[in-house]
Amino acid sequence: GAVVSQHPSRVICKSGTSVKIECRSLDFQATTMFWYRQFPKQSLMLMATSNEGSKATYEQGVEKDKFLINHASLTLSTLTVTSAHPEDSSFYICSARDDWVSYEQYFGPGTRLTVT
Amino acid sequence: KNEVEQSPQNLTAQEGEFITINCSYSVGISALHWLQQHPGGGIVSLFMLSSGKKKHGRLIATINIQEKHSSLHITASHPRDSAVYICAEMDSNYQLIWGAGTKLIIKP
Numbered sequence: 127g128a129v130v131s132q133h134p135s136r137v138i139c140k141s142g143t144s145v146k147i148e149c150r151s152l153d154f155q156a157t158t159m160f161w162y163r164q165f166p167k168q169s170l171m172l173m174a175t176s177n178e179g180s181k182a183t184y185e186q187g188v189e190k191d192k193f194l195i196n197h198a199s200l201t202l203s204t205l206t207v208t209s210a211h212p213e214d215s216s217f218y219i220c221s222a223r224d225d226w227v228s229y230e231q232y233f234g235p236g237t238r239l240t241v242t
Numbered sequence: 243k244n245e246v247e248q249s250p251q252n253l254t255a256q257e258g259e260f261i262t263i264n265c266s267y268s269v270g271i272s273a274l275h276w277l278q279q280h281p282g283g284g285i286v287s288l289f290m291l292s293s294g295k296k297k298h299g300r301l302i303a304t305i306n307i308q309e310k311h312s313s314l315h316i317t318a319s320h321p322r323d324s325a326v327y328i329c330a331e332m333d334s335n336y337q338l339i340w341g342a343g344t345k346l347i348i349k350p
Contacts, residue, residue, distance in 0.1 A: 160338075164283070169328070169340040169341070169342055169343060170285075170328075170340055172337070172338070175337070217283050219283070219285060221285075225336075228290075229272065229273065229290075229332060229336045230273075230275075230287065230290045231275070231287065231338065232287060233277070233284070233285035233286070233287060234284075235282075235283070235284035235285075236282075236283040236284055236285070238283065
């Protein structure tokens with residue numbers, strides 16, 4: 127099946143710094159990538175949808191200047207949490223799909239961010 | 243408003259038992275996903291189906307479009323099946339609307 131990787135799997139950073147999380151589709155072209163956030167014992171919350179080569183579409187309530195998303199190629203999307211604060215600590219998951227093949231989403235393993 | 247409801251929220255069973263997790267949704271959908279999330283957090287897509295039934299190993303997923311209902315079954319359950327199982331409907335915009343998840347614990 128299609129494989130999506132995320133890097134890093136865990137990151138600890140200090141308040142005020144920026145953190146970049148990478149999401150890669152390893153064996154398919156990801157025309158659309160999604161970024162989710164998950165708080166403990168809660169469902170995934172969609173943060174934004176990105177299509178290769180265009181600006182991401184953010185969900186209501188998600189600050190686009192704080193969560194910068196770049197989908198520069200068909201295999202890579204990045205999420206940068208800028209000026210991180212402790213409340214940004216969360217589990218971030220990306221997913222990807224190839225809209226030319228199907229609308230099934232394939233999920234990355236997630237990145238646990240802790241801001242101290 | 244699209245809503246996805248799962249039941250039960252929590253399920254504990256003995257190894258070998260037949261497991262059923264249910265999912266109901268409120269509006270017409272393009273397809274429905276069943277996903278598995280292990281304690282480490284990673285999500286695995288188990289099935290995407292829009293009609294009928296799919297089987298993969300000990301897992302079976304069924305969907306009834308008229309009743310807006312889907313079930314995930316696990317036969318001969320094993321402790322390694324312990325995870326959170328999530329159903330998510332794909333709406334007409336091909337976005338996922340998530341259920342709250344069912345936490346399954348299989349005891350040896």
